Amino acid sequence: MSAPVDAVVIGRNEGARLIACLASLQGQVQRIIYVDSGSTDGSAAAARQAGADVVALDMGQPFTAARARNAGLARTRAPFVQFVDGDCVVQPGWIAAAQGHLEADVDLAVVCGRRRETAPEASVYNRLCDIEWDTPIGSARACGGDAMMRRAAIVAVGGYTEDLIAGEEPDLCLRLRAAGWGIWRLDAEMTRHDANITRISEWWRRTRRAGYAYAEGAARHGAPPERHWVAELRRALIWGLGLPVLILLAALIWWPAVVLLLIYPAQVIRLARRGGDWGWATFTVLGKFAEAGGALRYYIRRARRSRAQLIEYK
Template structure:
């Protein structure tokens, strides 16, 4: 085997056990990086034969920092060529490791490969279903991946791994640097993993969208220039629907009541999204998400003004 797995998590309980069990026997080394769990995660990982790394709790936790810590454990192991990154709330699908390893072996200029990620309980709540729909991305060469992906160790070492200061969006940012170095990023049709978002409240979904907006702003600040234009279009859409249009309607109404008619652009956009095949509820929440994303953008701006370090925006 030429593949190792790095699993990151905190207080995932039974989900972590399922995650580690799904990887047993499929990788050469299994590393679990724990970010301050207060449950039995560390003990269970030891029982399942994982190499366990416990992050220093005096430093801020980020997924990027945890993944880099896992990579450090693998340094110097000449058997390894690839690493599968997994979040502790995911369960790998049978056959994925071999499929991804084979693809990377056959495509030496590809650094990252991912497959179909599915929500385990999409019908449990509308929030879970929205996440599952978000992950339905067409296969082929893509610009970025999510947190569940297999990567080439040589490529990761070349660009310096993940940016540990990012509270989210570290995978697309890494992919920007990888593509800039001449590497490719691919998504396959193959089933890769189950994910258990466990979102049962509106507030969880809102926080998840808010975090996305934060990463849009940060991504533009880091790589928004040409030729990459990273997250520029996402940020534009967010600010138009979540800030620009509301401000125009509100200020315009002070001049003429007809300005309120501009508010019809929101239902018109929902109709447009519905016409593209989305459910009514999905289209409506996609528009509502722009307000949460805008809040995330403003959070990033405020922290830049105050010169305060970013803090995790967690939804569970």
């Protein structure tokens, strides 16, 4: 018989999306643990009614998704744990496929699949998320928030790093790989995610959070051999900060130097020709400014030795 699976769902004020998430897990897992992070929309009560074991985080302590995942993990007992964000719906057949793969390969700690956006056509920002989720099949360096994991392996490396406000999954996967475990991306439908990003301000905050994660990840694990997020951070700082400052300084000395700003549309053209998507290319270049801002936020916070504040985009 197959080993049982517990599910850990985290969320805050997800409303109908949470109900759909919990319903998609019914009958597929042994137990559902829902970790609520200060919801005011009745999510905790709705989850109890749906049969979930509800954990209410103490919001007197700084909240992070990593802290919520660890709180759920502490309630699990099954050898495999399916982590799911509360705005996602698990696809039919995924639990059995992931469970079977973990049972067949005892060297794997994590199995993930294809996360898709529910409505990529609703906004360019949703479509960008859908592109982001389309990662290569096979051996992987990291997973996202939705993944099935071998409980013993996660516990052995200390679980998620709770003070990370973003990038907690790559951080966990890095430590798992260092301990000799593998991460695998299956060619299978895993979850449907509802980003529901309709405004550029929401996309900007989400991208700025990524820049913060790049800076913190590089600070923690940027040394060889991992060089964790060093390349991503370098690109953000060069394109989003270094080049604009240099061009501005050059223009103050000799105003025709502003023509150097054409390097940005040229980069958009280069990326679009390579990737075949003008929207993705445009926002990839624009996003470097947001990422640089997020990295600066991390460096300022570290210099001041202040507590990290969550960067929410919705």
